[in-house]
Amino acid sequence: MPALKILVIPGSLRTGSHNARLAAAAAYQFAQAGADVSRISLGDFPLPIYDGDLQTKSGVPKNAINLKHMMSAHHGVLIVTPEYNSSVPALVKNTIDWVTRVRDAHETRGQVFRDRAFAIAAASESRLGGTRSLAALRLILAACRAPVIPNQLALSFAADAYDDMDRLKHPGDIEALNALVRQLIDVSQRMM
Numbered sequence: 001m002p003a004l005k006i007l008v009i010p011g012s013l014r015t016g017s018h019n020a021r022l023a024a025a026a027a028y029q030f031a032q033a034g035a036d037v038s039r040i041s042l043g044d045f046p047l048p049i050y051d052g053d054l055q056t057k058s059g060v061p062k063n064a065i066n067l068k069h070m071m072s073a074h075h076g077v078l079i080v081t082p083e084y085n086s087s088v089p090a091l092v093k094n095t096i097d098w099v100t101r102v103r104d105a106h107e108t109r110g111q112v113f114r115d116r117a118f119a120i121a122a123a124s125e126s127r128l129g130g131t132r133s134l135a136a137l138r139l140i141l142a143a144c145r146a147p148v149i150p151n152q153l154a155l156s157f158a159a160d161a162y163d164d165m166d167r168l169k170h171p172g173d174i175e176a177l178n179a180l181v182r183q184l185i186d187v188s189q190r191m192m
């Protein structure tokens, strides 16, 4: 069986992002569990705000196609999203919107979402830890008919969640991340 490949996508470009930090902690756990992990920045795939006229005129931007191909090259995908005004940031939604518009010759549109397992996590300085953003993201991915695993992590009080080695320090958070990692590996393996 080929090595299991997991793609980790942080949904924030901010320097010092809590979500990028959580994505790094998750990537470490996936590697510890034996997966081949790629952690990207959406800053390397800049996209204009979706506009149907733009798509008609110029087609789907190369960065959306590249990102879709990056997703296709992995068996499982973890999206780690901030919460903005109780939902996902425009960056995350816009990226998903563009990727759903990519159509490769041998595939139906949106197949990249249906053919692999997804997991979602969020980090916020609030008590809820981005729970509402996760609910919104789950709904969006459900609309793409993506198989999203039940386990998720909403990291509360994210500024105080790590030790000085940048590892999660609260047992509940560690347990939730490990459960998410194990389940995404398990479901991704079954879908290979």
Ligand SMILES: Cc1cc2nc3c(=O)[nH]c(=O)nc-3n(C[C@H](O)[C@H](O)[C@H](O)COP(=O)(O)O)c2cc1C
Pocket: 012, 013, 014, 016, 017, 018, 019, 020, 082, 083, 084, 085, 086, 087, 123, 124, 125, 126, 128, 129, 130
């Ligand atoms: C426009 C905006 C709206 C926000 N709304 C929420 C919110 O609804 N819930 C929440 O927990 N945090 C909210 N925040 C705070 C973000 O969770 C916080 O800035 C977080 O650090 C962003 O993620 P990052 O650290 O990965 O960049 C909001 C921040 C911004 C800029």
